Amino acid sequence: MPGTFEGETVNRRRFMNLVTNGAGGVAAVAITLPVLGFAAGPIFSRVPFEWQTIGMPADFPKSTYQTRVVEIVQGIGEAGKTTAYVRARDPSIDTEPEDQYNQFVALSSRCMHLGCPVRFVAAAERFICPCHGGVYDFRGMVAGGPPVRPLDRFYTRLKDGYVQIGPRYSVNSELRRFSPRDPGEPLDGVGQYLYPARFSTSQIPQS
Amino acid sequence: MPRPKRPGEAQDVGAFPPAEAGITVVDWIDERTSLSPGIRWMLFRKVPKGINWAYTLGSATLFAFLAQAVTGVFLAMYYRPDAAGGAYESIRYITDDAFLGQFVRGMHKWGASVMIILIFLHMARVFFYGAYKYPRELTWIIGVVLLILTLVMGFTGYLLPFDQRAYWATIVGVNINGTGPFVGPFLSDFLRAGPEFGATTLSRFYAIHMLLVPGAIGALIGAHLYLVSKLGITAPPWLKAEPEPELLEHSEV
Numbered sequence: 001m002p003g004t005f006e007g008e009t010v011n012r013r014r015f016m017n018l019v020t021n022g023a024g025g026v027a028a029v030a031i032t033l034p035v036l037g038f039a040a041g042p043i044f045s046r047v048p049f050e051w052q053t054i055g056m057p058a059d060f061p062k063s064t065y066q067t068r069v070v071e072i073v074q075g076i077g078e079a080g081k082t083t084a085y086v087r088a089r090d091p092s093i094d095t096e097p098e099d100q101y102n103q104f105v106a107l108s109s110r111c112m113h114l115g116c117p118v119r120f121v122a123a124a125e126r127f128i129c130p131c132h133g134g135v136y137d138f139r140g141m142v143a144g145g146p147p148v149r150p151l152d153r154f155y156t157r158l159k160d161g162y163v164q165i166g167p168r169y170s171v172n173s174e175l176r177r178f179s180p181r182d183p184g185e186p187l188d189g190v191g192q193y194l195y196p197a198r199f200s201t202s203q204i205p206q207s
Numbered sequence: 208m209p210r211p212k213r214p215g216e217a218q219d220v221g222a223f224p225p226a227e228a229g230i231t232v233v234d235w236i237d238e239r240t241s242l243s244p245g246i247r248w249m250l251f252r253k254v255p256k257g258i259n260w261a262y263t264l265g266s267a268t269l270f271a272f273l274a275q276a277v278t279g280v281f282l283a284m285y286y287r288p289d290a291a292g293g294a295y296e297s298i299r300y301i302t303d304d305a306f307l308g309q310f311v312r313g314m315h316k317w318g319a320s321v322m323i324i325l326i327f328l329h330m331a332r333v334f335f336y337g338a339y340k341y342p343r344e345l346t347w348i349i350g351v352v353l354l355i356l357t358l359v360m361g362f363t364g365y366l367l368p369f370d371q372r373a374y375w376a377t378i379v380g381v382n383i384n385g386t387g388p389f390v391g392p393f394l395s396d397f398l399r400a401g402p403e404f405g406a407t408t409l410s411r412f413y414a415i416h417m418l419l420v421p422g423a424i425g426a427l428i429g430a431h432l433y434l435v436s437k438l439g440i441t442a443p444p445w446l447k448a449e450p451e452p453e454l455l456e457h458s459e460v
Contacts, residue, residue: 042400042407043393073405076290079374080405114379131379180402182385182395194388200402 044199051157051164054086060104060163062090065120068106070154070165083109084154084165085120085127093139096175101155104163107140108152115183118151127151141173148186149173167201248436255442261336262440264329269428271322275360276425278315279417286367288413290406294369319361326354338441346434349427356424363416366409377412378404 004011010018054068065085073080085107089098094105107127109117116131126143127136135144140151150173155166170178172187178197181187185195237243254262285305287297301308330350333339339347366377381404385395400407442448 040397042405043396045401047402073401073403076406077292079290079369080403115382116375116379131375182392183382184386185392195385195392196389198392198396198402200396 042200047200049167051159051166053159053162054084054165055163056161057088057104057158057163060086060088062088064122065107067120068165072168083117085109086156086163086165101157101166102153103158104156105139106154106156106165108154108168110152110183112142112147112149112151112183113145148184148191149188150175152180249432252436252439254440255446257443257446258440259443261332264325264332265435268322268325268329269432271318271325272424272428274318275315275322276421278311278318279421281311282315283417286413288367288410290369290409294367294409298368298370319364322357323361326357330354336441337444343434343438343441346431346438349431349434353424353427353431356420356427359420360416360424363412363420366412367416369409374404377408 049072052070054070055066060066065087068084068086069081070084071080072082087105089103089105091098094102096102109119111118111129111131111134113129113132113134116129118127118129118134118136120127125138127140129135129145129147133145134142134147136147136151137143140153142148142150150171152168152170154168157164157166168180170181170187172178172192176187178187178192180201181195181197185191187195282301285297285301285308287293289297298312301312303309333347333350362377362380365380366373381395381398384398385391387394396402398408398411399405400411
């Protein structure tokens with residue numbers, strides 16, 4: 001190799017090139033990686049959820065929905081609140097398996113097309129979305145329009161004589177429970193594999 | 208011209224014409240930077256025959272971007288990215304109370320639409336004139352990245368007024384991102400900084416809107432303009448090349 005003494009494999013110029021480029025690369029990585037991790041961190045941190053008391057059992061009849069405002073993100077006022085539609089479980093129409101978390105049916109107002117807020121129209125016994133015409137029946141199953149799965153639900157429980165509302169969960173068209181997914185993500189068939197559970201959502205209570 | 212100063216003789220500053228002061232400053236800078244050949248290379252280059260007003264759409268887009276940058280900098284002096292109500296209140300203050308606030312915010316708001324329209328007109332001109340062909344493919348690719356980054360600006364900027372329309376449009380937009388298979392749910396979490404629209408979603412959008420993407424757009428505009436100057440611009444496709452007469456003497460036609 002030119003510029004080297006007998007037996008040398010690296011000359012001065014090449015050594016300095018390696019050291020300078022290497023040091024620059026290490027410096028760039030040492031800045032970039034922590035910053036990217038900092039920005040992506042919320043993907044991996046689990047958000048806790050507290051049970052919130054929403055009323056007495058007598059407040060929630062079987063035949064219609066009561067509206068309750070639930071805080072899902074603390075500290076940002078109105079932007080952190082969402083609406084839940086709550087009624088008592090009616091065994092004649094609610095065919096999914098009964099357990100301690102669904103004595104009261106609490107539906108999320110988040111439309112499962114793209115996330116607009118649905119409204120319960122009592123006269124039609126339908127949930128109707130103002131954005132793109134999604135329609136759900138009394139149980140929250142898709143009755144028409146673009147939504148890809150039934151309305152999400154909240155875990156509910158009876159505690160010391162009060163009805164409490166817990167974390168949100170998603171359901172497929174057979175009302176099988178899944179950890180909460182975003183709207184627009186189907187859970188039937190291959191959908192549950194295309195849209196995996198996220199690290200950030202709260203743990204499902206075991207049923 | 209003033210007579211050159213002799214050694215030991217004080218310079219006659221009083222006779223120095225004011226008009227030459229500007230030239231002197233420019234010369235002083237140019238002597239130390241040699242910027243003028245580059246500027247001359249950029250501005251005084253040959254252009255083909257037959258160019259028309261459609262060729263100014265790129266410059267128009269550039270000036271739309273500069274207008275957005277300038278008005279955005281000054282809007283940032285009043286804006287507060289506070290999801291608990293401060294953001295909406297600061298926008299209300301800009302619009303209703305701040306002197307010329309409605310005007311500057313209006314320029315930024317309507318200028319955003321103008322910039323998108325100009326980008327698409329510019330893109331259509333390049334497409335229909337065939338100006339994306341060899342050797343200008345890289346210019347086209349950079350232009351497409353600039354288009355995408357501008358749409359990102361539109362998406363992130365839409366949330367900042369933090370009214371009902373901004374909030375729900377962002378919910379819908381993030382959920383559209385989420386419908387991408389496998390990565391979609393994690394992309395949504397990245398955009399929102401969590402599983403739900405949260406306390407730092409607004410500041411995240413604000414940082415992307417006013418720091419991250421404008422920097423990238425500025426750098427890529429530099430590369431885009433360098434390539435335009437380096438490669439020259441195309442003639443309109445309806446003009447045929449006219450060979451030099453002396454070249455025709457030796458041809459068989």
